[in-house]
Amino acid sequence: MEFSIKQSSPEKLKSACLVVGVFEGGKLSPAAQVLDKAAEHALSDVIARGDMSGKATSTLLLHKLPGIAAERVLLVGLGKASELNNKTSLDIIDATFKALHATPAKDAALYITDEGVGKDAAWVIKQAVLSAAEHAFRADSMKSKPSKAATLKNITFASLEKPSTALKNTLEQAAAISRGMGLTKALANLPGNICTPTYLAANALALDKAHKSIKTTVLEEKDMQKLGMGSFLSVTRGSEQPAKLITMEYSGADKKQKPIVLVGKGITFDTGGISLKPGADMDEMKYDMCGAASVFGVMQAIAEMGLKLNVVGIIPTCENMPSGKATKPGDIVTSMSGQTIEILNTDAEGRLILCDALTYAAKFNPDTVIDIATLTGACVIALGHVASGMFSNEVKLAQELIAAGEQTHDRVWQMPLWEDYQPLLDSNFADMANIGGRAGGTITAACFLARFTKDYRWAHLDIAGTANLSGKNKGATGRPVPLLTQYLINRTAAK
Ligand code: BES
Ligand code: MN
Ligand code: ZN
Numbered sequence: 001m002e003f004s005i006k007q008s009s010p011e012k013l014k015s016a017c018l019v020v021g022v023f024e025g026g027k028l029s030p031a032a033q034v035l036d037k038a039a040e041h042a043l044s045d046v047i048a049r050g051d052m053s054g055k056a057t058s059t060l061l062l063h064k065l066p067g068i069a070a071e072r073v074l075l076v077g078l079g080k081a082s083e084l085n086n087k088t089s090l091d092i093i094d095a096t097f098k099a100l101h102a103t104p105a106k107d108a109a110l111y112i113t114d115e116g117v118g119k120d121a122a123w124v125i126k127q128a129v130l131s132a133a134e135h136a137f138r139a140d141s142m143k144s145k146p147s148k149a150a151t152l153k154n155i156t157f158a159s160l161e162k163p164s165t166a167l168k169n170t171l172e173q174a175a176a177i178s179r180g181m182g183l184t185k186a187l188a189n190l191p192g193n194i195c196t197p198t199y200l201a202a203n204a205l206a207l208d209k210a211h212k213s214i215k216t217t218v219l220e221e222k223d224m225q226k227l228g229m230g231s232f233l234s235v236t237r238g239s240e241q242p243a244k245l246i247t248m249e250y251s252g253a254d255k256k257q258k259p260i261v262l263v264g265k266g267i268t269f270d271t272g273g274i275s276l277k278p279g280a281d282m283d284e285m286k287y288d289m290c291g292a293a294s295v296f297g298v299m300q301a302i303a304e305m306g307l308k309l310n311v312v313g314i315i316p317t318c319e320n321m322p323s324g325k326a327t328k329p330g331d332i333v334t335s336m337s338g339q340t341i342e343i344l345n346t347d348a349e350g351r352l353i354l355c356d357a358l359t360y361a362a363k364f365n366p367d368t369v370i371d372i373a374t375l376t377g378a379c380v381i382a383l384g385h386v387a388s389g390m391f392s393n394e395v396k397l398a399q400e401l402i403a404a405g406e407q408t409h410d411r412v413w414q415m416p417l418w419e420d421y422q423p424l425l426d427s428n429f430a431d432m433a434n435i436g437g438r439a440g441g442t443i444t445a446a447c448f449l450a451r452f453t454k455d456y457r458w459a460h461l462d463i464a465g466t467a468n469l470s471g472k473n474k475g476a477t478g479r480p481v482p483l484l485t486q487y488l489i490n491r492t493a494a495k
Pocket of ligand 2: 270272346347348349350
C-alpha cells in the first residue's frame with residue numbers, strides 16, 4: 001500500500017473515492033462544505049432526506065456527483081464533536097476503511113486531518129495508515145487458493161491547508177510501522193512446522209541483507225553451552241529442532257551511544273513439555289513467538305525510518321516439547337548468571353529462556369532493556385485483550401512506556417514488582433523455583449525475570465492477551481510494534 005499527503009481542493013481532486021466527514025445533526029466538515037457547494041448541494045440534500053445522519057461510524061457512498069472530479073464520494077459520520085475521544089475516532093477510521101475496501105476503488109483521497117476525526121492530524125494519519133494496512137492484511141497465504149489482494153492500493157491524505165514537513169515525516173513513519181506490523185503478523189501466524197527457530201534465524205539474516213544498518217549474528221546450541229546458558233538449553237532438550245540465539249544490531253547513531261535492547265520470547269511452539277498442556281486450543285501456542293515477531297517488526301520499521309538510535313534485538317528461540325530427553329519437573333539447572341533454578345513446571349519455559357537472554361543482554365552495555373513475551377495465561381485473566389502487562393525497575397521508563405502506549409492506543413498497564421512477592425519463588429533445593437503458584441502468576445513471572453536484570457534499567461511486557469486474537473478472528477495483531485516504535489521515536493526526540 002502506498003501513502004501520500006497533499007494539499008488540494010476537493011472538487012478538483014481526481015480520485016476513485018473521496019472521503020469527507022459529516023457531524024451528527026448534519027453539519028458538514030470544511031472539505032464537505034466545499035464539495036457541497038461545487039455539487040449543487042448534493043450532500044446537504046442527501047442529509048436533508050435522512051440518508052446520512054452523521055452518527056459516528058455511519059457511512060454512505062455516493063456516485064458521480066455533478067461538478068466533482070472524483071468518481072465516488074464516501075460520507076463518514078463523525079458523531080457529536082463534543083463526544084469525540086480516541087476510541088470513537090478509531091472506530092470512525094476503522095469504519096472508513098471497511099467501507100473503502102468494500103468498493104472497487106484502487107485509490108482514495110481522505111479529507112480527515114483538518115476536521116475533527118481525531119485529536120490532531122498526526123494522530124489521525126498514524127491511526128489511519130495502521131487501519132488501512134490492517135484491512136488489507138490477508139492471513140490466508142497458506143490456502144491453496146489465497147484470497148485476492150486488496151484492490152485499494154493508494155491512499156492520499158488530502159487537506160485544504162498545506163501539510164507541514166513534520167506531518168509528512170509522521171506519514172513515512174506510520175507507513176514503516178504498518179509494514180513492521182505486517183512482518184510481525186505474517187511471522188506470528190505461520191504454523192510451528194514452518195516457523196521453526198531455524199526459520200526465524202533465516203529471517204533475521206534476511207533483515208541483515210536488506211538493511212545496511214542491521215547486523216545479525218546467530219549463536220548455536222554449542223555456543224550457548226560455552227556461555228553457560230543452562231536454563232535456556234533445558235527448554236530445548238525435548239525438541240528435534242535446534243535452538244538459536246539471534247542478535248540483530250541496528251546502528252543508527254554514534255557507536256559510543258549505549259543501545260536500547262529488545263529481548264523477544266521466541267518459543268515457536270509451546271506444548272508445555274513434560275508438564276503437557278491440555279489439548280483444547282493448543283494450536284494457539286504457535287503464537288508463543290509473538291514477542292520475537294514484534295522485535296522483527298520493530299527492527300525493520302526503525303531501519304526503514306533510519307531512526308537515530310542504536311537498538312539491539314535479541315531473540316532466544318526454541319520449541320518446548322515433551323520427549324525422553326526432555327527436562328522433567330524437579331530438574332535443577334544453572335543459568336548463565338550462575339543462579340540455580342528448580343524447574344517445578346516445564347510449562348513455565350518462557351522465563352527460562354528469557355533469563356539467560358537477559359543476562360546475555362548486559363554484554364551490550366545497554367541504556368535500557370525491554371523484554372516482550374507471551375509469558376503468562378494469568379495476564380489474559382488480569383487484563384483481558386486490551387492492555388499488555390508492564391513491569392519496570394525504573395519509574396521514568398514505566399512512564400515513558402505508558403505514554404507511548406497512550407499515543408498509539410497500544411496500551412500497557414503497570415503491575416507491581418514489589419519484593420513482597422519474591423518469597424513465592426523460594427525453592428528448598430535451588431536458588432529459586434521457576435513458578436510461584438497460582439496467585440499473582442503474571443507478577444511472580446516478572447519477579448523471576450527481575451532477578452536477572454538488576455544491573456540495568458529494565459521493563460517487561462507480558463503480551464499474552466494482546467499479541468493475538470482467538471476464536472473466529474484468530475490471528476496476530478502486530479502489537480506491541482506501535483508501542484515500541486513510538487517509545488523509540490520519543491527517545492530520539494528526547495536527545
Ligand atoms: N506461553 C504460555 C503463556 C500463555 C498462555 C500465553 C495462554 C498465551 C495464552 C507460557 O509458557 C505458560 O505456559 N505459562 C504458564 C505458567 C504457569 C505454568 C506458571 C501458564 O500461564 O499457565
Ligand atoms: Mn508454557
Ligand atoms: Zn510459553
